[in-house]
Amino acid sequence: MAAPKKAVAKEVVQDKTNGSAPPEFTREQELTALRDMLLIRRFEEKAGQLYGMGAIGGFCHLYIGQEAVVVGMQMALKEGDQVITGYRDHGHMLACGMDPKGVMAELTGRRGGYSKGKGGSMHMFSKEKNFFGGHGIVGAQVSLGTGLAFANHYRGNDCVSITYFGDGAANQGQVYESFNMAGLWKLPVVYVIENNRYAMGTAVTRASAQSDFSKRGASFDIPGRQVDGMDVRAVNAAGEEAIAWCRAGKGPYILEMQTYRYRGHSMSDPAKYRTREEVEKVRQDQDPIEQVRNRLLAGKVSEQELKAIDAEVREIVNAAADFAQADPEPDVAELYTDVYR
C-alpha cells in the first residue's frame, strides 16, 4: 500500500473553518474553560497513575489533549440537552458536572462509583446530568444518540442531543444509517466527530477515503464544519451555531473537531505509530489549556490567581483519588442486581 506508515508530524491540527479568528471569550468564560479543562487534565493524569499502581483495571482511555472539545461544547448547552459518547468518556462526564469522586470510584470498581462498580471506565451514566454513557462498541453511541434526538423530536421539546464519536467510529455503517434517518426526520442532533488523528493505531489517512469528516453528511444533506478542536473558543462558537441550527428544527449538524490525543489509545498502547516529536510539537504549539492560560496571563489575571485555580483542581482530584481507593468494593449481593428492573 502506498499510504504512509506514520502520519507526517507537521500540521497535525489545522483549522479550515473560515480562517478568521474565533470570537473572544469574556474573562469569566476563559476562567470557566480553564478550570474545567484543568480538572479533566489533572483527573486523567491521576487516573493514569492509579492505573500504573494497579488500582484501575481493564481498559482505560485517557482524554488528555482533547479537553477543549468537550469543554467548549458543554459551554454551549442548556439544561435538558443530552450528551452521549464512546469509551473515551471521563472528560465528557466531568464536563457534564458529574462528581469526580463517583467517576474515579467507578474506575477503581468501588461501590460509590456511578455504576456501583459494575460498569467501569467505559460505562457510566447520569440521568441527573443527562449523560447517557459511556459505550464500548465503536459507533453504537451514534445510533443511540440519534435515538435521544428522536425522543426530543417526539416530545416536541427544543432539546438537542450532542453525540460524540471519533474518526474511527466515523467509518462504521450504523453511523450513516443514523445520519440518513436524522436527516430524513430532521432530528435535533449535533454529531461531534473528535478527529484525534488516530483510530487506535491507524492514522486517519490510512483508514478514511475521505478524511474531511465535515463532508461525511453530504449524502444526507447534513451541513458540516471543520473546527480547531484545540481552541476552546472556536469549539464553543461552532457548538453555539450547530446547536442553534438544531433547536430551530433544521435537523442534524456535523462538527469535525480537529484535535489530538497525547496519550496512547489505552494504557497498554506503546504508541509506535507516531513519533515522540509529533506529540511534543502539538503539546508545545497547540495545547488547549496553555492557550487559555497564556491569554489570561496576557490579560489582567495574575499568575497567583491561576495557581489558586490549579491548587483547587488538584485538591478535588486528590480527594476523588482518595475516595476511590478507600471506598469498599461492591457488596457481593450486587452481582445479581440490576439485570432486570
Next chain:
Amino acid sequence: MPIQVLMPALSPTMEKGNLAKWLKKEGEPVKSGDVIAEIETDKATMEVEATDEGTLGQILIPEGTADVAVNTPIATILADGESAADLAKVAMPGQQKKAAESAAPAQAKTEAPVSPAAAKAPAAPQAVAEPDPEVPEGTEMVTMTIREALRDAMAEEMRRDPDVFVMGEEVAEYQGAYKVTQGLLQEFGARRVIDTPITEHGFAGIGVGAAMAGLKPIIEFMTFNFAMQAIDQIINSAAKTLYMSGGQMGCSVVFRGPNGAAARVAAQHSQDYSAWYAHIPGLKVVAPYSAADAKGLLKAAIRDRNPVIFLENEVLYGHTGEVPKLDDYVIPIGKARVVRKGNHVTIISWSNGMTYALKAADELAKEGIEAEVIDLRTLRPLDTETIVASVKKTGRAVTVEEGWQQSGVGAEIAARIMEHAFDYLDAPVVRVSGKDVPMPYAANLEKLALPSAAEVVEAAKAVCYR
C-alpha cells in the same frame, strides 16, 4: 383443451383466501394479463390475471366465497374454437400435484373447500385442559386471528400510553409487511407509527436510544432474520445498559416480528432465534402460540420496563383463536401453560412447535399414551417450575423446537430437568428439533429439515419404551 385457473397464493404461507369479486363474466373473451377476479386475505387484496387467451368458460367458485384453498380451480378458460361442451376435459396448468389434491372439493360449488395444508395446522389448541387462570369464568370470547390479536394489543397500549410508538420497515403506509400493524397509522398518525428506511442496525439503535430517554418503542423487524444486523444494539445496548449503569438507566423497548421458518423461503429467511435471545441476561423473551397469548403477552411486553424480544411466527399469523373480551387482558411474562393434561409423557414446546406437539398428542392418545403438553410461552425467564412439576408426574419428557439442537432451548430444558428432577426420570429426555442444516428450499427437503408430529410421536413412544 380448456385451461383451469387456480386460486393463487399471495404469500409463501397463505393457505386460503376469499374470492371477493369476478371482473369477467362467463362467455366474455379474455386475453393474457387481463384481470379476471379479485381475491383477498386478512392481509391483502390481489388481482387474478388470466394466463391464457380465450373465453371465460365457467366460473367454478362464485364471488363472495370465503376460505377458498390455494390451488383450488376457480374458473376455466376455453381456447379458440372450444365450447362449453369441452369443459369436461380439463387441463391443469403445470400439472401441479397440489392442485390435483384440492380439485375434489371444488366440484361441489356450494361447499367451502378445505385445503389439505390448512387441515394440517390446527388453529388453536383443541384440548385445553385448564382454563387460563387470568380469565374470569363466563368471559365472552372473541374469535380473531393472531395477526389481529397482536394489532389490538399494540393499539390498546398506544391508546393507554402516549409514550408508546411503533417503528419499523413498512409498518405505517404499507400497513405492515405482514399486516400486523394494519390500521395503526390511521388511528395514531405518522408521529407514532413510523416507517423507517431499510436500516435495521440504525433504527434498532435509535429505538434503544429513545427508550433510554424514557419513551416506549415497539421496534418491528420485518423478520428476525434481519435483526441479526441489529443484534449488537439489542444485546450490547438494550440488554446490558441497566446493569452497566448500576440500575440507573434501563430501557423499556419491545423488539417484535416473525421468527422461525416461514415456507419455502430458504436458509437466510428461515431461522429460529429462540435460543440466541434466550441466552442473554437482561432480555426477556416471549414466543406465544395462541391468539389469546399473543394479545395478552404483547400487552405485558409493552408495559414491561425491560427490553423484551417478542418472537412471532409467520405461519401462525392467519390462525384464529379465542381471545377473552376483557378491558385489559394482560398475561404475566414468565409463565408456561399446561394446554393438555396427561400422565404418561410431558411434551414441551412453544410458538409453532406447539403445532407438532398438539398433533402428536392427538395421535398418541389414539394409542393409549396420554401426553401432557406444555406451551412455554416465555423462554426467558423460563418457567422451570411448571416443567419440573409435570416431569415429576410423568417421568418422561420430549422437547419440540424448530431451531437447531446444539445449545438450543431443548438442551437447556433437558439440563434443567436433570438438575431438578433427575430422580423422577424414567428415560432420558429426547429433543425433537430442526435438523442440523441451513434450511433447504426444495419442498421435500424443507419438510425433512423441520420437526414433524410423526417425530414427536416417535420420540414420545421411545421415552415410554413403546
